[in-house]
Ligand code: HEM
């Protein structure tokens with residue numbers, strides 16, 4: 001490896017190392033202030049930490065399906081650990097990772113320093129505090145009524161919401177004082193995601209209109225969907241509108257397509273929450289509206305993906321030579337695939353087969369992992385080496401990529417097939433336990449895929465460590 | 481003032497914020513208020529007893545709803561679980577306390593069977609205790625977790641204790657298995673899950 005780094009980058013296999021293709025180095029280092037580097041890197045480091053913790057829990061949960069007696073400790077039981085998995089990867093890993101990148105992208109595209117580094121740190125500690133507190137409470141059996149993704153009781157989620165507000169203010173101030181006339185499209189998506197999620201958290205937790213079992217279900221559908229649709233999706237899309245053109249060194253294919261996708265995203269995505277409760281006793285018209293707008297989602301999804309792919313057209317060589325762009329390409333492809341998959345899941349005819357089955361779990365991971373996580377990793381590998389001047393070993397980035405991708409495909413394909421068989425078994429009227437028995441091999445495949453994914457996260461953490469900034473002295477030499 | 485989203489940040493983010501608030505009110509908050517106001521408990525239903533309510537709290541705390549639904553859909557394949565669920569079935573559920581919201585009993589995955597009507601389908605207390613202590617003691621192929629912390633193993637049980645007889649392989653090496661109050665509450669709750677008659681004509685339109 002060391003020897004390789006002195007040679008010129010090349011996309012062809014070198015005879016000495018037939019296993020890997022040599023990737024281009026990160027390129028010149030960006031002049032960024034020490035404050036910025038430290039803050040961004042700390043978010044990334046915590047994000048990697050929570051990824052390992054959260055998916056250790058996920059992998060353990062996956063094992064419990066094939067080995068239910070693996071332990072019998074209340075704190076580790078399935079029903080308590082499952083929300084630990086989802087909340088830690090949502091609020092710890094994915095959220096901190098996205099905010100790390102946003103704390104760089106927003107000032108950069110506004111040609112300004114971040115408004116306040118101090119507020120950046122405050123937000124980081126609030127969010128970390130929220131995840132620690134929330135997780136301990138969940139393991140102790142204290143949750144918010146088992147409402148998916150709002151399982152943290154309000155004092156814990158309140159810390160997270162406070163962190164969001166602090167960051168939103170910080171970024172808003174940065175944009176307001178920008179040194180360019182136009183607000184770059186990334187900043188539309190990024191700050192919008194913050195504003196939407198603050199509203200969302202408020203609506204999810206305020207009392208008064210969601211006190212019986214049905215009204216809370218209406219709000220839950222809305223919340224569950226906006227969590228993924230108005231926080232993770234617009235954040236990573238906004239980041240990609242920066243990183244993709246930057247790393248390819250060419251402008252985005254169509255700016256106005258990005259704007260169209262933005263407004264349709266806001267209008268359509270907000271309306272489709274009830275598709276999580278098709279055939280449930282919530283109002284039928286609400287379900288129908290959700291299904292119709294789920295079809296409408298084809299517009300922003302196609303516009304967004306098309307825009308990214310057309311930007312990439314003609315640059316496939318650059319992508320193959322880069323170690324960050326393959327993550328971004330993968331993320332973009334998954335964005336389209338899972339969204340089309342989601343539209344299908346919303347139709348009553350197909351929902352009947354797939355709802356309540358493991359097919360939904362496949363969809364959750366193909367989306368949150370294949371789409372959101374891959375775009376975060378692409379951004380991290382695209383940015384951090386340029387900030388700190390330290391590159392991760394290319395080989396281990398490659399191993400991260402392939403383990404994560406192959407692991408996810410095993411996980412996703414196994415559960416899509418298994419989930420479909422579950423649904424068909426129920427429709428055929430077989431005894432319920434049949435649908436458990438038939439899942440065993442698929443759950444084994446999920447455990448195998450999950451192991452590969454988890455190993456890739458350990459490697460990611462190692463790579464993050466390798467990219468750590470040197471002690472102050474050396475970094476300062478690059479200050480502007 | 482020129483309407484330029486690209487250059488006017490107040491306008492851009494103001495629109496984004498208020499637009500989303502309005503859409504959210506239309507699609508979530510108002511519908512939720514509307515159904516909540518109209519929802520009535522079914523005439524044949526009764527409120528949970530204190531013990532059953534405690535059992536629901538255990539159900540929530542242990543996260544049973546991650547694998548079990550309480551939601552029968554109005555389609556043929558769900559007929560095995562009972563009659564289609566109606567809003568009234570959930571009218572009596574409320575917040576547990578100021579810290580916790582109304583529980584999500586409807587669920588979103590059927591890794592285990594639906595429980596809307598389990599009190600009628602499986603009315604035996606003993607079965608439920610054995611099943612909670614170790615599901616495989618009654619359903620060999622089950623993948624449900626055991627809940628031993630809802631039980632105590634005592635050397636000699638007192639007269640007030642609910643003693644559970646567990647078949648050989650699954651029983652502790654020595655001592656007898658006794659249900660804690662949590663287990664008693666949970667079983668009482670499960671047995672209370674019995675679908676009651678819908679008012680005439682309510683079956684389909686209630687949705
Ligand atoms: C090593 C990698 C991972 C493994 C083995 C894993 C495993 C699992 C398991 C076993 C469940 C419970 C499924 C069930 O209840 O039937 C689950 C749920 C979930 N996980 Fe993961 N997970 C992993 C990574 C992730 C990541 C990185 C994310 C998000 C960024 C994620 C998001 C979710 C979500 C959203 C659910 C809820 C699914 C639903 O309700 O449909 N997982 N995961």
Ligand code: HEM
Pocket residue numbers: 148224228229232233275276294295297298301338339340341342343344345346351354355356360363364367368371372588
């Ligand atoms: C147009 C795009 C999409 C549509 C129409 C869509 C549709 C759906 C539908 C209908 C379900 C419910 C399935 C069921 O319970 O039977 C679902 C579940 C889910 N979707 Fe999507 N989806 C889309 C995109 C996404 C994206 C981009 C993400 C992640 C960023 C995502 C994450 C999830 C998750 C986590 C769940 C599981 C929720 C749960 O039950 O815990 N979806 N989606």
